[in-house]
Amino acid sequence: MERFIYMDDELEDFLKEKSDQYKLYPSDRVWNNIHKSIQPKRRWSFVTLTVLMLLISSRLVESNDVNLFNGRDYLLNRQHLAVNAPALHSDNKMLVPPGIKTTPVLPVSFNSVKHEPVLLPAENTSLLPDGGELADANPHIEIKLDEIPQEDMVENIPEDVTVNEHGLKITKPNIRELGLIVKNIKNTTKLVAVDDKEVEQEEEVRKILWGGIPLRDSRLKWHVSFSPTISYRRLTSGLENITEIFRGPLIPEKDIATVNNSVIQKPAVGAEAGAGFTYRLTNNLQVRGGVQLNYSRYQLRAMFGKPEQTTLAIGPYKDSLNVYTNIRNEDGKAASWLNNEYFQVAMPLGVEWAILGNATFKWNVAASVQPVYNFANNIYLLSTDFRHYAKDPSLVRRWNVNAGVETFVSYKMGSFNWQAGPQFRYQLVSSYKKQYPINEYMVDFGFKVGVTKTIF
């Protein structure tokens, strides 16, 4: 039988005592992984918001783009708006709705893909066999079409058009219907205009068929941008008024004004993405507004120790919050870099001024003011004695204001105006509420890339 040196209770008590005394401090990755597992939504919400905003912006730009179609595409688009096709006779002739003057008609169908518009000079218009009134030979449009399958359905003929076996006679041509009519013609034919206005309308058709309607230089434009940023902060302190609530040794007065020197911090990479409108006031001056998502962060050097009670002084400088923390600004173990992060939605309002350049290439400067809302943050506050870091979201402002300046070069490509250049953004109000005596002002440097698109 084994003989024990100690009674059961003695050894067990000893082991319990020593085990409780022994503490280990985990590395930063443990908390980061725990945090990611239980709090995934905040990070994803920022990414989701940014992606959603950029998708909406691009979709709006695409749907308002009236300059990308050509005549072929236009005709294709018009096809989809066709009304119900009339029935065909068994001899493959088209039934024309009542009220339309007709003679035996040509079988008609359409080719929605291969037709090629060709402009030819006026020709002998005596081909119209019915002897009806003809318009002046000029202007007119002759369209050549490829072979088209006979099983294709036809589309309605507009009321202001008469159809005969040789072609169409337009009385009141509707430019937008013209494409539709062209599609319905199998053989080479003539579309004879009867009004003097057809010259202008012909030009319009040419534009439709050949390259789309040229855009006016609209004052209102849609703008999207993205910028990686480097964020930093500047600290100032109002601690000289609260020495009576310090715990432990008083900080020498000379150090109160040097809170920036009491911490080790470094800038870190963030980002911003925005979309909005610009409105041209003059040739060189325009105003802009919109919505922007900002992600700013910087890093703090921190160490870990045993959990201790520390103080966060609050105003009017005669009260304090007691918090427990194991994160130290100095004298600890396992030094690590903490991220202080801000997730913001902003509404920048500003002006742009083109200093130099021509219609294609310009150098611009811009300034803006951004009301900002912090919808999420991860902030460590410095304790009153500068020795610890602790969190207290109630001391961080939700609303703030930024001011920004930027300069960029812009290059016009068609209806798109691309721009790139550096920017600087400064926070005008402290990140922290008045009760907290230390003031923090965020500073962001970035390189913005953006594109502006005329809407209409």
Add this chain to the structure above:
Amino acid sequence: MTEEAMLKGCIRNNAAAQQELYSLYSPRMLSVCYRYAKSREDAEDMLQEGFIKVFTQIGQFQNRGALEGWIRKVIVHTCINNLKKNKKFSESVDLIHASGVYVREELIPSIVQAKQVVECIRMLPIGYRTVLNLFAIEGYAHAEIAAMLDIEESTSRSQYTRARAMLEDMLVKRKLMPISGKKMAALT
């Protein structure tokens, strides 16, 4: 932040409250994991898994007893599950080599006594160590230990007996646990 506020915040999935709770209890809980784990990295993995369970199950804590006790229970169960998952208990080398455990001087760092005691515990074979941790330190009964480890209650008792003897020997040799004159006389 008071414990009640912290608890409420954690139930609401408030990040600040969760980090506060983690900061407060993680050092002690990591040392708990360290007694069960093979290495520091394994201990941190157990701690991470355990605290994820704590935060996801904290709504089930019904204020019966201390919060730390409940967290500790979750952590211990996580450690045991981890050991079982990695089939640590099936290593028969535990029993075969148990009698031949040799503690080398240079393996025990000359630091505080608590750390040395813990390191002695970690020197034990995994099966002995686990039973000793659960019975002597965590306070589980042999019947409970048997259910947790899927072993017989008699096996739990015998493993504890052997673990205790081995640990006493280490502690005395290392002079980590004093032995009184009366006991020394009893032994001789």
